[in-house]
Amino acid sequence: MKTIPDELFTNSDQYLRNVSVDNVIFGYHEKELKVLLQRPFPIDKWTVTGGYIKRTESIEEAAKRIAHDRTGLRDLYLQQFHAFGNPRRVADNGFTAQYLSQITGFDVPVDAWIFDYFVSVGFYTLTEFSKVDVRKSEAEAECKWWPVGDLPSMLFDHATIVNEALNALRLHIAHYPIGYELLEEKFTLPEIHNLYQTILGKVLDDRNFTKKLTATGIITKLKETKRIGAHRSPFLYKFDRKKYEEGLKTGVALVF
Amino acid sequence: MKTIPDELFTNSDQYLRNVSVDNVIFGYHEKELKVLLQRPFPIDKWTVTGGYIKRTESIEEAAKRIAHDRTGLRDLYLQQFHAFGNPRRVADNGFTAQYLSQITGFDVPVDAWIFDYFVSVGFYTLTEFSKVDVRKSEAEAECKWWPVGDLPSMLFDHATIVNEALNALRLHIAHYPIGYELLEEKFTLPEIHNLYQTILGKVLDDRNFTKKLTATGIITKLKETKRIGAHRSPFLYKFDRKKYEEGLKTGVALVF
DNA sequence: TGAATAGTGTCTTTAAGACAGTATATC
DNA sequence: GATATACTGTCTTAAAGACACTATTCA
Secondary structure (H helix, E strand, C coil): CECCCHHHHCCCCCEEEEEEEEEEEEEEECCEEEEEEEECCCCCCEEEEEEEEECCCCHHHHHHHHHHHHHCCCCCEEEEEEEECCCCCCCCCCCCHHHHHHHHCECCCCCCHHHCCCEEEEEEEEEEHHHCCCCCCCCCCEEEEEECCCCCCECCCHHHHHHHHHHHHHHHCCCCCCCCCCCCCCEEHHHHHHHHHHHHCCCCCHHHHHHHHHHHCCEEEEEEECCCCCCCCCEEEEECHHHHHHHHHHCCCCCC | CECCCHHHHCCCCCEEEEEEEEEEEEEEECCEEEEEEEECCCCCCEEEEEEEEECCCCHHHHHHHHHHHHHCCCCCEEEEEEEECCCCCCCCCCCCHHHHHHHHCECCCCCCHHHCCCEEEEEEEEEEHHHCCCCCCCCCCEEEEEECCCCCCECCCHHHHHHHHHHHHHHHCCCCCCCCCCCCCCEEHHHHHHHHHHHHCCCCCHHHHHHHHHHHCCEEEEEEECCCCCCCCCEEEEECHHHHHHHHHHCCCCCC
């Protein structure tokens, strides 16, 4: 049996022990909110993107580094939402040293690092779906986007992590502007309307939505329109960067 | 020079490495919000109560255990608010192995556990001031209540931690009932009015405050009054436990 | 009866929510 | 001109906020 590769099952002095970050990467595409998941082993169970923290970086830097490794994007919008920590977190039916040895062909010891108790700090990230170049790491079997409403079977407590991230995002959206990271530079009112409906999971009256959103002053109407086929061409808008940045700091109430 | 005691500067297999909990314990007394701080060494710098996580317990259990050690209370109201993690967290002018050796009389090595990079999960706790029996641990020089508006010089990033906890509490109070843990079993309207004013740090109109609070149904008027000297006796109230518990789960909007 | 605090009601202003008809692009 | 989507204004209802007087206790 092969000896296990260091970075997989063994701690290294480079990383902190017993702490990790999990990063729920959200993307928006075709009226659907998606989340980037990876399948770390040839098991039919998925996890959110995550990894360990280097001794030289902050937890936020670790989360950004890990997101960059998977998406190729830098300076993502990052939001810490919850820390998960209990000794039974990584307990999962079938996820045993014996089973892992069997399917990976490595000699996985029962006290391998991967079975240890990890406190995981959860972040969520918003990225523009179309800009993302999904990359899987060497160790993973697969990495791809899944609709948040239709997740596959998840490893450990990762279904909970995605749900909590979504709750945090929905709560957050009521107090801070959102959309810059999820839409194209120029977008139409129906597009941002759909984004809000998708994230919040409910229908929003178009007249009231427009009224409230424009009242905040965070979007600016352009003179251009967008061709959408045999229909009236909607006007394009862009975010007012100054007001948007300010809103991220001081908060903008936008309750629907 | 004496050898250092294990539990102070050395890791033990009992605890997780590189993760800790910090617990901001709030108490309310005489129209003032107070926070329980400890002075861990004969340095004139204070910290919030905190400690390490046992391999057998969750982070919430660790936070409760630590709070119990300091206050003697069980089943405290506990709320996770933020995780703090960067390699420079514990850097603090004057907090060096040399200085610690000097003042403690122990031989503190520069690579002692205490100087390591710890990711700290921050909780805040609400307790009834009068029920608390403040206990200091062996290792500490002192442990006492401080008014949140008048904190002493704090070690590491602990001033930030208290501030973030207070922000989280203020945000939380708008969505969930609060007060059961901070007031006596029976309380008057002026008392709970003062509590809200103290936590939020602003004056609230008494008529509007009463109107909103009673509208939620979480408090019940009793037939008794409280003697307060040469003034009209205010009626006593108590929380409706059922509605209160329900509010903690589903949320109660109480925006002032 | 004076001093201090408790307790309550009304009016105004603002925001939220419900709702429907006109405009425009393409075939 | 048929069809699909964009776009906008008004009315109703609910909540927030400002504001002042009466009631009670005890010295």
